[in-house]
Amino acid sequence: MSLASSLKAMGILLDKKWGKNVLNTYVLKNNIDNLSYSINQSKPLIFKNINVGKHIRPNIDLNKSDLQVKLCSYLHLEKVSKRYSLKSLGLIVDIEGKCYLKEQDDEKDLMFSFHIDYEGNSKSEFYHPISHLQIGGNAIKDVDTGSLLKIEQPRFSHYPIDIILAIDFIIHNFYTTEQHIQFTSLPAYRNLVKESATKYIKPYLDSIYSYWSKEIEDIDFKPQEAICSLQ
Numbered sequence: 451m452s453l454a455s456s457l458k459a460m461g462i463l464l465d466k467k468w469g470k471n472v473l474n475t476y477v478l479k480n481n482i483d484n485l486s487y488s489i490n491q492s493k494p495l496i497f498k499n500i501n502v503g504k505h506i507r508p509n510i511d512l513n514k515s516d517l518q519v520k521l522c523s524y525l526h527l528e529k530v531s532k533r534y535s536l537k538s539l540g541l542i543v544d545i546e547g548k549c550y551l552k553e554q555d556d557e558k559d560l561m562f563s564f565h566i567d568y569e570g571n572s573k574s575e576f577y578h579p580i581s582h583l584q585i586g587g588n589a590i591k592d593v594d595t596g597s598l599l600k601i602e603q604p605r606f607s608h609y610p611i612d613i614i615l616a617i618d619f620i621i622h623n624f625y626t627t628e629q630h631i632q633f634t635s636l637p638a639y640r641n642l643v644k645e646s647a648t649k650y651i652k653p654y655l656d657s658i659y660s661y662w663s664k665e666i667e668d669i670d671f672k673p674q675e676a677i678c679s680l681q
Contacts, residue, residue: 451645453527454482460614460642467633471499471625478613485534486526489613491542494520500624502545510560514550517560519543519620523613535670536650539568539581539610543620561593568610570671576603580675581654583608607677609654614646 451459461478469475473496477489489495497519502512522542527534546561568581582605611619621630633639653670660666661673661680673680 451642452484453487453525454484456614456642456645457482457487459638460617463636463638463642464617467636467639468621472497485528486524487613488524489522490524491520491522491544494522494544495613495617496520497620497624500545501626501629502624508549508558508560509552510549511552515547517545517547517549519545519624521613521616521620523616525612533668536568536610536653538570539566539612539650541566541611541613541616543616566608566611570675577605577678579605579607579677580671581608581610582606610650612646612650614642615650618643 457478461475464472464475464478474493475495477493477495481487498516500517500519502517506512520543522544523540525539526537528537529535542563542565544561544563546559548557549560550557564583564585566581566583570580584602584605586600586602618634621634653668654676656666657669657671658673658676658680660669
């Protein structure tokens with residue numbers, strides 16, 4: 451299935467089966483071509499009615515709070531020989547909303563952010579895995595940190611996540627298994643997720659595994675570009 455067709459199919463599936471928990475699914479259906487897409491922060495894919503678990507600071511009452519996950523992503527493919535390879539990919543996850551603070555008996559806007567990037571030829575002063583997860587982002591760049599220390603490092607090695615894998619990631623992490631199992635078990639949903647995993651996770655893992663196996667010939671990067679210890 452083409453890139454545009456896959457995103458459109460996921461958008462339709464979300465509308466039909468997950469519509470009460472998601473907004474702006476039109477971003478998956480419009481202005482998408484077969485080599486790239488861009489879902490920017492002015493029009494993010496939004497997940498509502500989320501569950502952020504028990505160990506939360508500050509101490510908030512989830513029943514009186516309105517937290518949302520805002521998902522933005524871009525992707526660019528390039529043709530290498532007879533196949534399409536990932537050129538660049540970015541994913542931004544902002545978790546934000548008005549929250550009720552139990553101890554202060556007051557409301558406050560709270561936020562958290564992380565991003566996952568896939569980018570080659572980094573000129574960073576520090577080790578920069580080709581695909582990595584990093585805590586922080588523009589959404590919390592200038593936020594008062596209180597007693598928390600906010601630093602640039604580390605960048606955690608992480609497999610690439612396109613928008614379909616990101617949707618699967620958000621649903622599994624911010625809704626209970628009981629809430630999502632019926633939806634995430636749908637054959638149409640599983641096929642879309644497997645297709646993206648085959649396109650983006652498998653080449654990443656193959657490239658890493660080539661450190662141990664010389665039988666893998668088509669790799670997108672050297673193993674040490676993904677994990678610093680594989681020199």
